[in-house]
Amino acid sequence: MSMTITEKILARAAGKERVAAGELINAQVDMIMCHDVTTPPAISMLKEKGIDKVFDPEKIVVTPDHFQPAKDIKSAELHKRLDTWAKEKKLPYYYKIGRAGVCHALLPEQGHIRPGEVIVGGDSHTCTYGAFGAFSTGIGSTDLAAAIATGILWFKVPESMKFVLTGSLSKGVYSKDVVLEVIRRIGTDGALYKAMEFVGPALKEMSMAARMTITNMAIEAGGKNGIIGFDETTKRYLDGRLKGKTDYTVFESDVDAVYSHEDTIDCSSLEPMVAFPNLPSNGKPISECAGEAMDQCYIGSCTNGRIEDFRIAAGIIKGKEVAIRTIIVPTTPRIWKQAIDEGLAEIFYDAGCVVSAPTCGACLGGFMGILAEGEKCVSTTNRNFVGRMGSPKSGVYLASPATAAASAVEGQLTDPRKYL
Amino acid sequence: MAKAHVYKRDHVNTDEIIPARYLNTDDVAELALHCMEDLDTEFMAKHQAGDVIVCGDDFGCGSSREHAVWAIQGANIGVVIAHSFARIFYRNCINCGFYPIELHGALDKINDGDELEIDYKAGTIDNKTQGTKIEFTPLPDFALEIVNDGGLLDHIKNKK
Numbered sequence: 203m204s205m206t207i208t209e210k211i212l213a214r215a216a217g218k219e220r221v222a223a224g225e226l227i228n229a230q231v232d233m234i235m236c237h238d239v240t241t242p243p244a245i246s247m248l249k250e251k252g253i254d255k256v257f258d259p260e261k262i263v264v265t266p267d268h269f270q271p272a273k274d275i276k277s278a279e280l281h282k283r284l285d286t287w288a289k290e291k292k293l294p295y296y297y298k299i300g301r302a303g304v305c306h307a308l309l310p311e312q313g314h315i316r317p318g319e320v321i322v323g324g325d326s327h328t329c330t331y332g333a334f335g336a337f338s339t340g341i342g343s344t345d346l347a348a349a350i351a352t353g354i355l356w357f358k359v360p361e362s363m364k365f366v367l368t369g370s371l372s373k374g375v376y377s378k379d380v381v382l383e384v385i386r387r388i389g390t391d392g393a394l395y396k397a398m399e400f401v402g403p404a405l406k407e408m409s410m411a412a413r414m415t416i417t418n419m420a421i422e423a424g425g426k427n428g429i430i431g432f433d434e435t436t437k438r439y440l441d442g443r444l445k446g447k448t449d450y451t452v453f454e455s456d457v458d459a460v461y462s463h464e465d466t467i468d469c470s471s472l473e474p475m476v477a478f479p480n481l482p483s484n485g486k487p488i489s490e491c492a493g494e495a496m497d498q499c500y501i502g503s504c505t506n507g508r509i510e511d512f513r514i515a516a517g518i519i520k521g522k523e524v525a526i527r528t529i530i531v532p533t534t535p536r537i538w539k540q541a542i543d544e545g546l547a548e549i550f551y552d553a554g555c556v557v558s559a560p561t562c563g564a565c566l567g568g569f570m571g572i573l574a575e576g577e578k579c580v581s582t583t584n585r586n587f588v589g590r591m592g593s594p595k596s597g598v599y600l601a602s603p604a605t606a607a608a609s610a611v612e613g614q615l616t617d618p619r620k621y622l
Numbered sequence: 623m624a625k626a627h628v629y630k631r632d633h634v635n636t637d638e639i640i641p642a643r644y645l646n647t648d649d650v651a652e653l654a655l656h657c658m659e660d661l662d663t664e665f666m667a668k669h670q671a672g673d674v675i676v677c678g679d680d681f682g683c684g685s686s687r688e689h690a691v692w693a694i695q696g697a698n699i700g701v702v703i704a705h706s707f708a709r710i711f712y713r714n715c716i717n718c719g720f721y722p723i724e725l726h727g728a729l730d731k732i733n734d735g736d737e738l739e740i741d742y743k744a745g746t747i748d749n750k751t752q753g754t755k756i757e758f759t760p761l762p763d764f765a766l767e768i769v770n771d772g773g774l775l776d777h778i779k780n781k782k
Contacts, residue, residue: 340686344717391679
């Protein structure tokens with residue numbers, strides 16, 4: 203019987219010849235991502251239950267990111283618990299503040315993500331790593347504790363949905379617009395419990411950063427994982443970058459694999475999209491919503507906070523003054539340095555933007571850019587739920603870095619194509 | 623008897639259940655103070671221990687934060703009944719030993735303020751106010767075992 207890439211990876215991890223959608227399996231976990239919000243409770247749970255074991259220190263990556271550097275005393279306590287544990291367990295891949303970054307940007311950048319592996323993390327956007335042909339999914343603290351201790355988790359093999367990306371993106375349209383269109387079509391629970399597999403010629407032209415933007419938002423459609431097959435672009439990204447184990451297995455879906463849903467997105471026909479409050483599925487083409495006044499622009503996050511994103515934004519902002527407060531958040535120290543070395547930080551400074559240190563911060567309403575009542579923010583992040591970035595009476599408008607940057611310049615939702 | 627608090631809403635998300643501004647702690651009692659705060663600021667004042675939350679589709683969508691389940695457990699909510707649950711939230715419930723009831727059409731069968739009596743074993747909800755009996759599909763055995771053990775970690779320990 204034929205299998206999808208997701209089924210093949212899970213079969214391998216379960217030590218089985220084959221698995222089918224709906225089957226319950228115990229899978230060996232290859233990599234675990236730990237951050238400052240969900241890991242400290244997992245550590246406490248393990249301590250409380252008298253479980254001291256870490257199944258394999260080499261397979262755990264730790265980085266504070268949500269509230270780093272600590273935003274208040276309580277988050278400092280979370281960091282302290284994380285720090286104490288990571289040192290006590292002698293975890294070799296513990297990124298301390300100064301080397302820490304937004305987890306889903308940091309782990310691929312630092313070479314911890316390998317194709318064909320089963321990756322879990324205490325964060326819903328762990329699905330990002332599926333861009334590398336891995337099975338990757340978000341879990342809660344209890345699952346995290348179990349994974350840390352045993353290296354094994356149970357999974358129900360998900361049904362797969364196939365999204366064929368045809369055509370090629372026109373100028374000013376990006377992978378963020380593609381994923382907002384996908385979520386607009388199927389809704390925030392359109393892929394509930396399912397694997398979202400992305401294929402097609404338009405992907406070939408996309409960088410790993412652009413692909414990660416797509417798989418990152420699989421959870422916004424309720425997906426268990428998002429996944430993109432391995433190709434030359436993946437290989438180029440990984441070569442010379444992988445830490446520890448440098449070999450990996452490439453899996454691909456059989457041509458006659460079974461999908462519960464198939465859809466084709468003609469990327470050539472897309473225009474820049476904006477998802478209005480309060481659901482990521484409220485996407486509108488920019489031609490229908492340009493002119494809506496904004497109070498803040500936020501460019502960052504695990505969705506769109508990589509160097510490519512800042513190059514795009516700087517290209518639009520260069521030589522202009524932003525009309526609204528604009529917060530630029532490079533997601534890792536390396537990206538932060540690149541932004542300086544490439545002169546992007548200077549462009550942002552000259553335009554009147556504020557450039558911060560790496561943090562998840564305001565994306566989830568933590569700190570460093572919180573919205574007041576009635577304020578609206580055009581943001582390159584992934585969620586626009588009620589109160590997501592601050593007051594329950596504020597609004598978040600999800601868009602690409604180009605749309606966000608153009609909107610910052612004009613102080614209202616703006617079609618970025620006029621600046622390209 | 624448990625009272626139903628009905629929210630005729632789909633996609634009640636983890637940011638509404640426990641806003642991220644409170645995620646700087648994992649103290650359950652503290653999290654419980656803010657349970658459902660961005661959906662209903664009155665919630666904590668009006669509910670009693672053992673009461674029931676009733677919602678539409680995709681309850682608990684968004685973040686993987688188990689804090690959402692802890693806040694609900696800390697607020698002494700007996701059970702959440704929803705048309706459907708988001709995947710990570712559902713799994714977190716089971717892992718925390720908290721029973722999620724999936725019931726399509728719950729919003730048509732239960733009104734705000736209805737008094738409910740739930741038989742988890744039989745998979746029935748006795749709606750005392752309306753005088754109706756509602757059936758639901760009980761959790762599958764493997765999940766029930768985890769819930770009955772008080773959560774995943776105790777379940778793992780018990781198995782050893």
